[in-house]
Amino acid sequence: MAAHTLGTGQDGTLVCLACDQSRDAGRYLCRTCWWTLPAAARASLSRRDRNALARLRQLVDQLRADTPLNRIEITP
Numbered sequence: 001m002a003a004h005t006l007g008t009g010q011d012g013t014l015v016c017l018a019c020d021q022s023r024d025a026g027r028y029l030c031r032t033c034w035w036t037l038p039a040a041a042r043a044s045l046s047r048r049d050r051n052a053l054a055r056l057r058q059l060v061d062q063l064r065a066d067t068p069l070n071r072i073e074i075t076p
């Protein structure tokens with residue numbers, strides 16, 4: 001998995017990691033999916049530090065395991 005290509009469509013547009021709708025730059029998910037995440041997961045994913053990529057991997061792993069968005073847990 002290459003982080004720099006995650007969530008990028010074939011034409012270079014940014015797409016939500018969960019539903020393929022377009023998303024804002026700097027966010028991993030579209031607004032609908034983002035606000036479906038538990039508040040704790042949103043807070044963790046919003047932090048930008050050296051563990052940010054590890055938290056992104058947690059999100060991606062759970063999405064690939066078909067974890068419902070409202071059940072996603074990210075290490076704080």
Ligand SMILES: [Zn+2]
Nearest residue numbers: 016019030033
């Ligand atoms: Zn989405």
